Amino acid sequence: MSRHKENEARSSIPYLGQDVVERLLSEKLAFDLVSEVMQRVAEGTTRQSLRILLPLAEPRLFGCMPGALAADGPFGAKVLSVDPRFALAGASSHQGVVMLFDPDSGLLVSLVDAAEITKRRTAAASAVATEALARPDANRLAILGTGEQAESHIRAITDARSITSVTIWGRSREKAERMAKELGDELGRTIGVAGSAQEAARRADIICTVSGASDPILCRDWVEPGTHINAVGSSHERASEIEETLVASVRYFCDSRQGALAQGGEFIRTNKLGLIGEDHILAEIGDVLSGKAPGRRSADEITLYKSLGHIAQDLACGWRLHQIATTAEPSM
Structure with missing residues (x-):
């Protein structure tokens, strides 16, 4: 990629906000994505390190969850602050973004609202576990x-x-x-x-x-x-x-x-x-x-x-949203 095209790509990184996640990530889609990617996690084909939690002034935490959907697949990280006082003010207790990188170019290609994607993929994972174990x-x-x-x-x-x-x-x-x-x-x-x-x-x-x-x-x-x-x-x-x-x-x-x-x-x-x-x-x-x-x-x-x-749940959901938003062919 030329320097000009690289700079152009960096200057136009899309942000998929709460409204986009709400509209595109249905309960059914989240369920299917989480079910598939958790099998990949258990197989060992995804990549991730243990979640990093940095304690700040009580009760705030700063967190980072890095990973990849495969050794040669989409990769990225969720970076967020967690504070229950946010919820008391009417906002989400989780504030931040999921950063998505393209495996071919290595470029940051999308930022996704962390609060909404966390909420939806977490509930989807519980629904998946309920179907499997209840x-x-x-x-x-x-x-x-x-x-x-x-x-x-x-x-x-x-x-x-x-x-x-x-x-x-x-x-x-x-x-x-x-x-x-x-x-x-x-x-x-x-x-x-x-x-x-x-x-x-x-x-x-x-x-x-x-x-x-x-x-x-x-x-x-x-x-x-x-x-x-x-x-x-x-x-x-x-x-x-x-x-x-x-x-x-x-x-x-x-x-x-x-x-x-x-x-x-x-x-x-x-x-x-x-x-x-x-x-x-x-x-x-x-x-x-x-x-x-x-x-x-x-x-x-x-x-x-x-x-x-x-993090594999965030990346699977985030990458699919990125593909939908950019009209790419869906795949993980």
């Missing part, structure tokens, strides 16, 4: 938390399977009721509000913890046999949404074994108590999807999927 007849969904992931998880999981009831619990009853009303009206269904996390859990056979709580909000005695849990909200080793005795009793799966061992707060706390060892991580979800590892074995087992978020 009982076929599981149809009662409980959402513990009322942040941005609560809404996206309701959308993704009700899109992926037939859900007969949805219940929300949050520390703010007012916020939970407002979300239930607004989202229920939009989706054309009744969404219930529970007075406690225990009440919500006992109504459900699919539970998503999306609170970001530092200490457990879901206890072993509240979870019925046969339940599937998506543990999503805690994103570093110092936070855990799930009680240790519950973690020890489940069939435990994750998006990344390396990530769960280093940054999965629920696993780390339970391991430090001596209740589990590293073999408690049965498989990455990609191996379950490809049939290389068994998932649920019986109707009464409790399964748990630990989601820490994976």
Whole structure:
């Protein structure tokens, strides 16, 4: 590429903002992309390093997640700041961009809004795990938390399977009721509000913890046999949404074994108590999807999927959006 063309390409890098991601990345498309790319992660054909989290003034974090869809495929990184106070001001707690580089030219070719793509790919991953691990007849969904992931998880999981009831619990009853009303009206269904996390859990056979709580909000005695849990909200080793005795009793799966061992707060706390060892991580979800590892074995087992978020999910979704936006032939 000539110097002139290279400079021209750099000066016209498209930014795919929140509105573009909302419009182009449907629940179904995100589900399909995440399902495919997590199988690639488990096969070892993607490239990534452990997520970097730099603590700043409490409670802010600066994060960087680098990776590639293949050794010779599209590559890039998600760079973002994380601060729950952003959400209190009506914005996303995750602010930043996914940077996409073309594998042939090596040029930065697109920037994608990190908040919206994170929200959608995370919920899609939970929907994928739910389809792989929940009982076929599981149809009662409980959402513990009322942040941005609560809404996206309701959308993704009700899109992926037939859900007969949805219940929300949050520390703010007012916020939970407002979300239930607004989202229920939009989706054309009744969404219930529970007075406690225990009440919500006992109504459900699919539970998503999306609170970001530092200490457990879901206890072993509240979870019925046969339940599937998506543990999503805690994103570093110092936070855990799930009680240790519950973690020890489940069939435990994750998006990344390396990530769960280093940054999965629920696993780390339970391991430090001596209740589990590293073999408690049965498989990455990609191996379950490809049939290389068994998932649920019986109707009464409790399964748990630990989601820490994976750069391959961001890159797969971001690259497809880049292709759509630039009318390129879709491929990964």
